[in-house]
Amino acid sequence: MGKIRPTYIKRVAIDLVNKYPKVFNNDFENNKAMVGSLTDVTSVTMRNRIAGYVTRYIGHVEL
Numbered sequence: 722m723g724k725i726r727p728t729y730i731k732r733v734a735i736d737l738v739n740k741y742p743k744v745f746n747n748d749f750e751n752n753k754a755m756v757g758s759l760t761d762v763t764s765v766t767m768r769n770r771i772a773g774y775v776t777r778y779i780g781h782v783e784l
Contacts, residue, residue, distance in 0.1 A: 726774055730767075733760065734774040738782075749776045 744755050753772040762768045
């Protein structure tokens with residue numbers, strides 16, 4: 722079983738992937754840097770959770 726993420730993390734992550742599809746890939750470190758530069762999220766934990774969901778979302782969408 723995976724962790725259940727709040728809706729706002731999913732919403733922000735999917736919006737970022739839809740706006741900037743070429744920027745994100747399966748690399749968490751790259752996604753973390755991109756989320757930090759493209760959003761105004763000040764919390765490190767929130768940035769990492771959004772980047773983690775982007776990473777998983779990209780992996781599932783490419784299948």
